[in-house]
Amino acid sequence: MLDRRITQTFVELADTLVLRFDAIDFLHTLTERCVELLEVDAVGILLADQRGALNLVAASTEQARMLELFQLQDEEGPCLDCFHTGQPVECVDLAQEPQRWPRFAGAAREQGFSAVHAVPMRLREQIIGALNLFRTSPGAIPEDAVELAQSFANVATISMLQVRALRHSEMVTEQLQNALNSRIVIEQAKGILTERLQIDVADAFSLMRTHARNSHQLLSDIAQQVIARSPEVAELMRVDKA
């Protein structure tokens, strides 16, 4: 049954890539599938910008404390190590290794996590970021799940950089910067909807995502429309709707 679900996921991801697609939306879908298929409890994707800093671009949760935990790895943690070495990094029991990443381990355990894994996102020689997996119970992730995680990380890398369109190496930077900026646009739009409708951030995100799906538009286009208060999203932004 699981094999079938994995196949479906790759089909779903491949189908998305054929059409004009939104990188950030795609990566969110990927984090959700990872949680479902890898028997992990939370997943985040961090991308390095050209300044050498890690940015959280997608996560399986919108819970604020959890997002902080991912972003904390800009300073220390498995993602940072993974990004620097280009190798997978794991800690099967954070309680056994409190000194490895003192600040990160403390914050992770406070959130109820016991084990953490990071898998590199790599295009040829270049490491562009890492896929980060959290589990609430200690222990290693099964070998086949690690392999699957690496495949997902590879698909994410290819999708991000839209390799089909890469004519020269400069375009990696151009695409990466574009994706990072598009994620900021989405965060700004989430804030606008959150305040306008007095809902929480997670709901603002799903509202925009659903609207993008239903109207066959890109998530980042919807976000731009929200920021511009365009007539196209008037319905989405109406305060008095049920």
Add this chain to the structure above:
Amino acid sequence: MGTNRHLDILVVINEIARADQEPTGVRHVCLACRAGLNAAGVGVYLAGTVQPLEVIGTAGEEMAELQVTMGEGPVSEALRQNQPVLVPDLANGWSAQRWPVFAPAAVAAGVAAVFVIPLTMGAIALGALEICRDVDGPLSPDELADALLFADTATALLLGRSAAPAALDGGDLWGTEPERRWGVVHQATGMVSVQLDTDLGEAFLRLRAHAYLTGLRLSEVAADVVARRLRFTPDTDHEKQR
């Protein structure tokens, strides 16, 4: 990591400004950028205007004139697409195909490579930084990182300039930028823009000013906004702690 690099660059910019006996401005960023990246010319362009805000070097002036005259070139492309346009060789076939009129003229004017980086933060699009070189070849990863940091600094200065509250002069450039990576900052920017009924740029400035005045980190102030512990109000020009 990126942060030290950023501080090094700010030191250079501030030194140039001090030697000029002026508050740190976009011109000093351009001067530092030209020296740091061996550029023949550097320019800063604002979105929606054809004339550059600041140009250093004859090559920079030449490039500005060519692009205005011919109505094509890397600057307008970077502004339109809101992503970097990196051209390591203006004389090759790809450049000639991309800008049939502009590219040969730029080469004739002695410019061999050009790198344009948008000055942007999500949907806040301010302009672009153009770096021209008289030798072809790509920017090294370190040079590219520096170019992006020069662009960040110019963005911060332009944002500050648009509203110019007294507290936000050049001195405030220190240590504000890395927190851009935190999603919560951009969500809070969106929320504050609704609370104040302003654009995102103004909202971001108000957040920064509040962090500056209270001595809190920008990400902490942002977290307070998103958690609805802090609200900005337009009438009193002061923030309300809940």
